[in-house]
Amino acid sequence: xxxxxxxxxxxxxxxxxxxxxxxxxxxxxxxxxxxxxxxxxxxxxxxxxxxxxxxxxxxxxxxxxxxxxxxxxxxxxxxxxxxxxxxxxxxxxxxxxxxxxxxxxxxxxxxxxxxxxxxxxxxxxxxxxxxxxxxxxxxxxxxxxxxxxxxxxxxxxxxxxxxxxxxxxxxxxxxxxxxxxxxxxxxxxxxxxxxxxxxxxxxxxxxxxxxxxxxxxxxxxxxxxxxxxxxxxxxxxxxxxxxxxxxxxxxxxxxxxxxxxxxxxxxxxxxxxxxxxxxxxxxxxxxxxxxxxxxxxxxxxxxxxxxxxxxxxxxxxxxxxxxxxxxxxxxxxxxxxxxxxxxxxxxxxxxxxxxxxx
Numbered sequence: 319x320x321x322x323x324x325x326x327x328x329x330x331x332x333x334x335x336x337x338x339x340x341x342x343x344x345x346x347x348x349x350x351x352x353x354x355x356x357x358x359x360x361x362x363x364x365x366x367x368x369x370x371x372x373x374x375x376x377x378x379x380x381x382x383x384x385x386x387x388x389x390x391x392x393x394x395x396x397x398x399x400x401x402x403x404x405x406x407x408x409x410x411x412x413x414x415x416x417x418x419x420x421x422x423x424x425x426x427x428x429x430x431x432x433x434x435x436x437x438x439x440x441x442x443x444x445x446x447x448x449x450x451x452x453x454x455x456x457x458x459x460x461x462x463x464x465x466x467x468x469x470x471x472x473x474x475x476x477x478x479x480x481x482x483x484x485x486x487x488x489x490x491x492x493x494x495x496x497x498x499x500x501x502x503x504x505x506x507x508x509x510x511x512x513x514x515x516x517x518x519x520x521x522x523x524x525x526x527x528x529x530x531x532x533x534x535x536x537x538x539x540x541x542x543x544x545x546x547x548x549x550x551x552x553x554x555x556x557x558x559x560x561x562x563x564x565x566x567x568x569x570x571x572x573x574x575x576x577x578x579x580x581x582x583x584x585x586x587x588x589x590x591x592x593x594x595x596x597x598x599x600x601x602x603x604x605x606x607x608x609x610x611x612x613x614x615x616x617x618x619x620x621x622x623x624x625x626x627x628x629x630x631x632x633x634x635x636x637x638x639x640x641x642x643x644x645x646x647x648x649x650x651x652x653x654x655x656x657x658x659x660x661x662x663x664x665x666x667x668x669x670x671x672x673x674x675x676x
Contacts, residue, residue, distance in 0.1 A: 327366035328537055331544060334363040338547035346554045357551040361569065364544050365576055367537050368398055372577030374534040381527060389501065391581060392600040396608050397538050399423065399574035403609065404616065405545035406566055409553045413625045416613040417468065418567030418676075421632050423605045424464075425667045426575040428639055432598040433660025434579075435586035436646075439594070440654030446591040450650035451508040456599035457644055459497055463490060463606040464636065472627030479623045487611040487618075494607040509596055562674040575601070591652065599643075631675055639663055 338360055345356040375394040382390070403419055406412070439446035466486055474482045501509055552566055578597050585593035610626065617624040628636065642663060646656040670676040 325370060325533065327363075327370050328533070328540065331363040331367050331540055334359055335540070335544055335547065338544065338551075342547055342550055345551065349554075353551060353555050357548065357555055360544055360548045360551060361573075364402070364541055364548065364573055367541050367544070368395075368573055369577050371395075371398060371534050371537045371541075372581065374530040374537075376581065377525075377530050378527065378534075389498070389596075389600065391578060391597060392604045393608075394534065394538075395574045395578050395601055396604045398541050399570055399605065400609055400612050401538055401542040402545045402548075402570050402573060403613065405542055406549045406552070406570065407613070407616070409549040412566065413623075414563075415567055416609070416624055417626050417628065417632075418564045419570045420468070420605055420609055421628065421636065421676075422564070422568045422571035422667075422671075423574065423609075424602045424636065424639065425664060426571050427578070427598045427602040427605070428643055429660045429664035429667065431575065431579055431582045431601075432594065432643070433657045433664055435582050435591065435594040435598070436652045436657025436660065437654045438583055438657075439586035439589065439591050440652065440657055442587055443589045445651045445653050446586065446589060447651045448591040448595045448647075449508055450647070451505070452592065453595055453599065453647040453650075455497075455500075455505070455508060456595070456603055457640075457647065459493060460599065460603050460606065461640065463493060463603065463610075464640075466490065467606055467610045468626055468628050468636075469633070471625075476623065480618060483614045483618055483623075487614050490607045490611045494604070497603070497607075509592070562671055562676075564671055564674075564676055568671055574605075595647070629676075631670065635663070635667060635670070635676070 338356065341356060345352045371394050372391065375390045379390050399419065403416060407415060436446070466489060471479075471482070471486075552569075556563075556565065578601055582594040582597045585591070585597075613624055614626070639660075642659055646652055646659065667676065
């Protein structure tokens with residue numbers, strides 16, 4: 319019973335799943351408040367599950383230590399993102415959904431999370447330090463991954479897209495496996511912070527590790543089922559609504575990033591920006607190196623090309639973001655001023671989405 323009580327968001331999500339399957343057709347038929355109300359409930363249920371997944375990942379992170387801790391957090395978030403994305407792709411045709419989701423996730427992770435964390439940490443502690451080698455490693459891999467996955471596809475003709483797609487899937491898989499090896503073995507010290515690991519206060523009942531792993535995996539499956547409901551309602555709600563076409567992508571990015579945001583900001587407040595850097599840049603890298611290959615593999619099986627090439631507006635925003643992060647994370651410490659620059663870019667991203675330009 320004590321375990322079940324702690325998992326009330328998952329219990330509520332299961333109830334929401336039954337409610338969604340029972341009422342989705344009626345909600346679509348009536349439209350308006352009924353449709354958007356049910357959609358909001360499904361979205362809140364998924365976010366609630368995402369927080370529970372993050373909680374179990376945090377417990378495992380504390381038990382296994384760095385860099386495994388933030389690695390588990392980022393992989394859990396990306397797993398949620400991939401599951402939702404794959405389900406949404408089965409709905410109304412949206413060939414740019416994967417591209418827009420990855421782009422939005424990078425904006426949330428780097429400009430949103432890193433920017434807010436630098437401001438919070440800077441105001442509380444002045445200049446906040448982190449391991450410069452970790453930031454350089456993340457940025458180097460991220461530059462190449464984005465280039466291969468989202469810049470070069472703009473120049474690949476339709477006749478050769480399958481060959482290039484297979485190449486990019488293979489390269490990204492090798493890149494991520496190599497990075498995992500270096501992050502956890504040879505260069506593990508790059509990603510560790512010097513402060514003591516926090517006590518496992520959020521797991522006072524000291525439940526078995528296997529329980530956390532099992533609940534986390536089950537919750538990810540539940541996210542997939544609820545995404546089915548979300549997909550149907552979202553497709554119906556967007557038809558003729560005049561809302562920006564990138565809304566589904568931004569919602570997916572928001573869901574996956576929401577638990578990470580609290581963890582990263584809490585770490586920055588405790589003068590532990592290393593964890594924030596690991597989460598923000600690690601999540602961006604994992605999103606590109608894991609999400610893109612999964613989507614490209616699905617496209618290869620279906621025989622239908624998915625648009626991964628960035629629009630000029632997206633490319634410009636991404637280049638500004640990369641230039642800002644390379645400039646701001648160049649000396650092993652950051653401050654509130656550098657955080658403001660990232661938040662300004664995040665505000666520009668939100669404004670452009672609202673205007674329908676992204």
